[in-house]
Amino acid sequence: MKLTVNGVAHDVDVEEDMPLLWVLRDELKLDGPKYGCGVAACGACTVHVDGVAVRSCQTMVGDVDGPVTTIEGLGNPDEMHAVQAAWLKHQVAQCGYCQGGQMMQAADLLANNPNPTDADIDDAMSGNLCRCGTYPRIRDAVKSAAETLKVS
């Protein structure tokens, strides 16, 4: 089946019910989306489908009907998205394993809500688990990224 990821069209030969996560990781070798729980309870696998944040571990690839963006497609070390730059500035990460998903969720939030309140951030980000406990810096970084996006 056809799948467009980070602007590149792919033809993948997989079962329709394979979760998008494993198509991205094991077939397309894109390791930014992480496996954490497999049941949409941690958010480490978050990607955008048609610009909307989804849990790729619970999205069957046969149901994907739009272009997919992973954290690799959001930005890269040489050209960071505002959210990634804010994550770096605030040194959010500890182990970092959840942060790709956190950033994809934050990018979705800011695309829809340029001026999130603390409550908006809590609502949008609470499905993304961080076992290291970087939540205070995630909040700061989301606000910081919101400021950057407003200026740009």
Place this chain on the structure above:
Amino acid sequence: MGRIGTIARRTFLVGSAALLGGVAFGYYKYRQPVDNPLDDDLAQGEAALTPYVLINADGVTLITPRADKGQGAYSVQAALIAEELDVELDQIKVDPGPPSAAYWNTAIADEGVPFPSTDRGMAAETMRGFMGAVIKLMGMQITGGSTTVPDGFEKLRVAGAVARETLKAAAAEASGLSVTQLKTERGAVVLPDGKRIPYESLAAKAAEIAPVTDVTLRPSTQWRLVGKPMQRVDMVAKSTGTQAYGIDLRMEGMVHAAVRVNPRKGGEMISFDASAVDGMRGVQKVIPVTGGVGVIADNTWRAFQAVDAIEVEWGAAPYPAEQDEHWQALADTIDAGDADATPRDDGDVDGISATVEAELRAPYLAHAPLEPMNATVLVTDSRVDVWTGNQIPRMTQASVAKMTGMELDDVHVHILMMGGSFGHRLEDEVVKRATELAMAMKGTPVKLTYKREEDTLQDFTRPIALMRGRGAVADGKVTAMDIQVAAPSIMDSQMAERQGFPVPGPDTTITQSLWDQPYAIPNYRVTGYRAPKLGPVSSWRSVGASQNGFFHENFLNTLIHAAGADPVEERLRLMTDDPSRKTLEAVAEMSGWGGELAANKARGVAFCLSFGTPCAQIIEITNGEDGIKLDKVWVAAEVGKVVDPVNFENLVAGGVIWGLGHAINSQITYADGMAEQENFWDFEGLRNYQTPEIIVRGMENRGYVTGVGEPPVPPAAPALAEAIFRATGERPFEMPFGNVFTFV
């Protein structure tokens, strides 16, 4: 200079050895030499200056043998070397290095010596020195116990200084100048005329001369890096989704594997029927493993699907099947009266009549780092390679050698970045299972990934623990505290049973951070009881202190309330250690303790000395219509020296969140011999919306350095318990509090 200086003088004996195509410098000795592990892999023109510095034409690589599980260990180790080597963190690469006895961790033994960590007297220091020597001889390369910074604080700077001075000597020889005319800066030796000779181009020369070992460390006033805000070396990768972890490893020809092992941990697999797997796409092989069965497939998800399709009959658990029996076993252990240790017995506890009594409980808890356990193993006729995220590479190497019949030197363990651990990666069952699969797939790299459910069900948890407290108060003061605690033994389960490494004597983790708290309560006794084998247990972030901090401080708060005293004032009155007192004074000052609060708000305080680090916390909560909301936490920790204030703040806040999240939300319970929780929907820590604001202060009021990965955890739960008591009139004596109280 004290203790760390003594260790460095005693152990930093340096020799040199001619090697293939070069010379390696600086191997540590105790009585027997320990070979520099980098010597084996040196190529032409490379110099390994001490086991921590490798320089070749590509640049400078700093070897950071303490594993990074998110705590920033690579960065902090690199910074300590770079401080004296005169390189910047943006110029170097880090590499965890091979498993080697040269990377032994002397500080890991400190928590086990029978002296409080605040005791720096001769007897205590002698014992620590002895224990350190034992650890050294055993080559105990372990990451844990908040030891990376205390273990490396001087050792790594010395390593940097030796390498720097040797490079200067090489430059002097090459230029005909005297060493005193040379400076070093940003990875280069600078000549008087300003000409720079990069370290890389001096490597070959440095390999030919005797290492310069008579080095003097710079005074703290000259530090460029230590104590200043740093950007962690892994931060760009972790901010862009480009950091690779163990689970991301890919190799040519690699296959993917999944296993299901008896969830009655340690029980056998009676039989299995894999007929449902026949014809499943991508499945290559079904392989029995110890206690279970594995599947080899061409994709992780296909392996997961296939292993779940296998029908298995599991044997019984080698421990009580039901949770109630576990609690009963703890009560019975105390009732039997056969103490494992009574490490504190001041005054006459038996002579007082107790007026306050309580029983406290702490549940089993899973580690649940977000990256599930995984390992990639390749077995060939001549060698075995293991790629994994792991805190015990030497033990893993030994286990794999034994399993495969290989010589130790032919087992190569490659440590990869870890997506969290919290103690989970002090175990290596996943490597053993992957090795079994790889032995059946000789010549093919096998990556085994645990499903989340498997990771939780197979976890060796924090011990459950039961505490009984008796105490007395008089004239507004706490006069007696008698604590009895029972728990299954981590040393029996983790070290003896799984690593074949029995630790003699009492299990010090049972009474950890109960007996050595810096309080002068006149009648004060702590007794530990070692429960029989229950659910298998292991080290969980802050180990015994994670439950004992809750027990000690919650019960002390109970007594202080009975005495009608203020919990900050009474602690300050009882405290015998000045740096500890200062942490408590700091949080009182930061929070404005004693001021007026709104009607539905309440505060609680707690303190715990663990891993040598005193840590005090005050929490403020709101008791609202939707339940209890955690508003704000003030925390102060004394570490001697904060190496990187940016990472320090993050680690301390994370430790508080870890402590609070599990205190309110989490437990592992057994039914039918299996954990009842298996994924984040029924086992989760704190989430964003529950997280309070956290104000952190690092304290530097003493001459020795301690770590901070674990010490912020123990005070969090008891501080919250006190705040809940003040808000509701009901004191939580059992974790998780969410079983009884409602949280927003």
